[in-house]
Amino acid sequence: MTPDERAGLRQAIAKDPGNMSWPSKTVSELLDDLDTAERNLNDWRNAAYAEAQGGKARAEATDAETARLTKALADQTWHAGQAESYTAKAFDRLEVHEAARRAAEVERDQARTAANALTIFCRQAGCTDAELGAILEAYSPEKFADGLPAWLTSQRPAGNVEEWPR
Amino acid sequence: MTAAQRLQARIDRRTLWDVEADIREVLAENVRLQGERDQARRIARSFLQPFGHLTVHTALTDSLGLDAMPDWLAGEPLTAITEERP
Numbered sequence: 001m002t003p004d005e006r007a008g009l010r011q012a013i014a015k016d017p018g019n020m021s022w023p024s025k026t027v028s029e030l031l032d033d034l035d036t037a038e039r040n041l042n043d044w045r046n047a048a049y050a051e052a053q054g055g056k057a058r059a060e061a062t063d064a065e066t067a068r069l070t071k072a073l074a075d076q077t078w079h080a081g082q083a084e085s086y087t088a089k090a091f092d093r094l095e096v097h098e099a100a101r102r103a104a105e106v107e108r109d110q111a112r113t114a115a116n117a118l119t120i121f122c123r124q125a126g127c128t129d130a131e132l133g134a135i136l137e138a139y140s141p142e143k144f145a146d147g148l149p150a151w152l153t154s155q156r157p158a159g160n161v162e163e164w165p166r
Numbered sequence: 167m168t169a170a171q172r173l174q175a176r177i178d179r180r181t182l183w184d185v186e187a188d189i190r191e192v193l194a195e196n197v198r199l200q201g202e203r204d205q206a207r208r209i210a211r212s213f214l215q216p217f218g219h220l221t222v223h224t225a226l227t228d229s230l231g232l233d234a235m236p237d238w239l240a241g242e243p244l245t246a247i248t249e250e251r252p
Contacts (some may be wrong), residue, residue: 027231043214049186058211064183083182087181087182087185088182090182090185090186090189091176091185094185094188094189094192096190097189097192097193097196099195100196100197101190101192101195104196104199104200104203105199107203107238108199108200108202108203108206109239110236111203111206111207111210112202112204112206113230114210114226114230114236114239115206115207115209115210115213116228117225117226117229117230118210118213118217118222118225118229120229121225121228121229122213122217135212135213135216136209136212138216139212139213139215139216140208140210140211140212141208142205142208142209143213149209151206152209
């Protein structure tokens, strides 16, 4: 029964409420029940529709979040790969520089050994520390205001320099 | 353990920044050692002028048993190693 049909029936009952062919009160109640049922049905349908809309929105949000996380994971994987590559290259550079350090240390020790040998040669020829410093300052850019470098005198024989053989 | 596994193990243990810090430390030490090397070379070279090559060569031969003077002592320019950043 449509709402119009129910409205028409209500009007007929109102005009002839004593007509026993229909139990007016019961029919009115039934019609009210129908109206209530229809409102409830509409409410339920609206609620279901709203819930469906909410579910759709949540599903879309979930899809978006999934896509974001997937992209973030891919980015992180890429960055991790880059970091690993950079680290490997850094290790290579470190090995190169460590080799250079070892070479510089060897070259330094060789140069010091040679300089010491020449220094000892001079001292054996009679040079004192002061004379040696004067010679070195005269022929090199080095300055020895604080004395000769410790390594330069480290190889001289023990004892007083003045007692060295001349 | 393969080379790749060894590399991975090193990467796992240490971060890129640790390695970069090590590189800076090694470079600083390189600079210091090269400075000490160059100073020793300058001092050794200075003997060439007052005493002459023959005397210096004799001293090195007697003291160090060298057959010939090193290139750097004979006047080769001093070299320095510098870091090339990527």
